[in-house]
Amino acid sequence: MQTPSPSARPHVVIIGCGFGGLEAARKLQRADVDVTVIDKTNHHLFQPLLYQVATAGLAAPSIAAPVRALFRKQANVTTLLAEVTGIDPAARSIRLGDGSDVSYDHLIVAAGATHSYFGHDEWSGAAPGLKTLADAFEIRRRVLMSFETAETTADPERRRALLTFVVIGAGPTGVEMAGTLAEIAKHTLAGEFRRIDPGSAQVLLVEGGPRVLQAMPESLSQKALEQLEKLGVEVRLNARVTAIDDSGLEVQTGGGPDGAPVQSYRIPSSCVVWAAGVAASPLGRMLGAATGVECDRAGRIKVEPDLSLAGHPEISVVGDLAAAMSHAPGKPPKPVPGVSPGAKQAGRAAAANILRRLAGQPTEPFRYADYGNLATIGRNSAVVDLGTPFGPLRFSGRLAWLFWLFAHAYFLIGFRNRVVVMWDWASAYWSFQRNARVVADVQGRSES
Numbered sequence: 001m002q003t004p005s006p007s008a009r010p011h012v013v014i015i016g017c018g019f020g021g022l023e024a025a026r027k028l029q030r031a032d033v034d035v036t037v038i039d040k041t042n043h044h045l046f047q048p049l050l051y052q053v054a055t056a057g058l059a060a061p062s063i064a065a066p067v068r069a070l071f072r073k074q075a076n077v078t079t080l081l082a083e084v085t086g087i088d089p090a091a092r093s094i095r096l097g098d099g100s101d102v103s104y105d106h107l108i109v110a111a112g113a114t115h116s117y118f119g120h121d122e123w124s125g126a127a128p129g130l131k132t133l134a135d136a137f138e139i140r141r142r143v144l145m146s147f148e149t150a151e152t153t154a155d156p157e158r159r160r161a162l163l164t165f166v167v168i169g170a171g172p173t174g175v176e177m178a179g180t181l182a183e184i185a186k187h188t189l190a191g192e193f194r195r196i197d198p199g200s201a202q203v204l205l206v207e208g209g210p211r212v213l214q215a216m217p218e219s220l221s222q223k224a225l226e227q228l229e230k231l232g233v234e235v236r237l238n239a240r241v242t243a244i245d246d247s248g249l250e251v252q253t254g255g256g257p258d259g260a261p262v263q264s265y266r267i268p269s270s271c272v273v274w275a276a277g278v279a280a281s282p283l284g285r286m287l288g289a290a291t292g293v294e295c296d297r298a299g300r301i302k303v304e305p306d307l308s309l310a311g312h313p314e315i316s317v318v319g320d321l322a323a324a325m326s327h328a329p330g331k332p333p334k335p336v337p338g339v340s341p342g343a344k345q346a347g348r349a350a351a352a353n354i355l356r357r358l359a360g361q362p363t364e365p366f367r368y369a370d371y372g373n374l375a376t377i378g379r380n381s382a383v384v385d386l387g388t389p390f391g392p393l394r395f396s397g398r399l400a401w402l403f404w405l406f407a408h409a410y411f412l413i414g415f416r417n418r419v420v421v422m423w424d425w426a427s428a429y430w431s432f433q434r435n436a437r438v439v440a441d442v443q444g445r446s447e448s
């Protein structure tokens, strides 16, 4: 069944209500168009704070908002909870999971990214990644249940494996996860167990490259490494993961240009978190195949300067799904990074270009305004790299942590969320407690 546009006005369909999709829809608020926003989940998710849910610091509603509620006052938006399974550019129509079709005049695809296990999808069961609320619930359950099971386990070897937490990948998510896990072990759970000492838990951060936070300048990587070690995280650099199963992982070192011999060893662990690889949503390759537009190695589809697809000006792709370039006047094009400001700015720019097209005006190339990079490591620990008209401003430690904290609270969707998050953080800061530690189903069959 084909669902037509709700009226005779131009119909803009937006796939995905993450950062890119939400901003695109908001940009069309006063436009004389009908907008249909389609997402496979019922919520917009603030992914930068997802690790806080995975580590029991925040409850899910603090970082997620129902899509339907976000558009309650935007009368030109219809919200559909559905998974897009196909796109037919020739027919200007998309296929939903229930087999129905939705036609469009203009399409913005903002379906984001998913985990990449670098060809080892079989690792996903033993080492969940962090991308959705469901992932965060599962990681939180595994972390808390490892301590619980260790308390009832007599065998010392098994107990050690239960108290060994491994995070793979030292990008921002891996660093945040590892730092917070160390805090949980050393502070939050202190004094709560009688047979184990949670503070004896080992938190390992395993990274294939030579430094943590490789997108940051080297000086800040070094600061981040020092802060991680101060929190009690054991960082293993130049360590490549070669196998993961339910009882641990295999790691290989050496074989690099320094001539160090190749060595392999095993880390027994019951709780492994994958924070190493990102791949674009499968919709990228699907769209590439349907339009003949090339995708890069991560499956991101290459877009024109105005974010549309070559030969299909009615289709735009934004956010993590797009291999987009920033076009600043007088400068060579620069790749747009896969971060939330990139997705938000591109969402607004794609919507603005649709309005230009409808007005018979030429479209404008996308220009990304890069305000810098932040990463938190744990309590009073963060690194900040800001771009200013006078050059880069870099700092770390408590000031950076406060900056990170207020910046993230500011960008959260909804006033209530901001207040709740600030309150939870303040109480966690003074008490060392993490208030979202309730696990509804200890076996992991379902969670909410």
Ligand SMILES: Cc1cc2nc3c(=O)[nH]c(=O)nc-3n(C[C@H](O)[C@H](O)[C@H](O)COP(=O)(O)OP(=O)(O)OC[C@H]3O[C@@H](n4cnc5c(N)ncnc54)[C@H](O)[C@@H]3O)c2cc1C
Binding pocket: 015, 016, 017, 018, 019, 020, 021, 038, 039, 040, 041, 043, 044, 045, 047, 048, 049, 050, 051, 082, 083, 084, 085, 110, 111, 112, 113, 130, 131, 172, 173, 281, 283, 318, 319, 320, 321, 338, 339, 340, 341, 343, 374
């Ligand atoms: C754990 C984590 C931490 C991060 N931390 C930071 C940070 O500190 N700072 C920063 O700037 N960036 C951070 N990022 C990156 C940032 O979140 C992304 O760059 C941003 O979310 C990309 O926005 P997007 O709109 O492209 O995709 P998303 O925000 O991922 O939204 C995609 C939407 O599409 C929906 N969708 C996907 N496929 C389909 C389909 N087939 N049918 C219907 N709907 C679909 C999804 O449900 C989702 O709602 C982080 C990401 C993660 C995962």
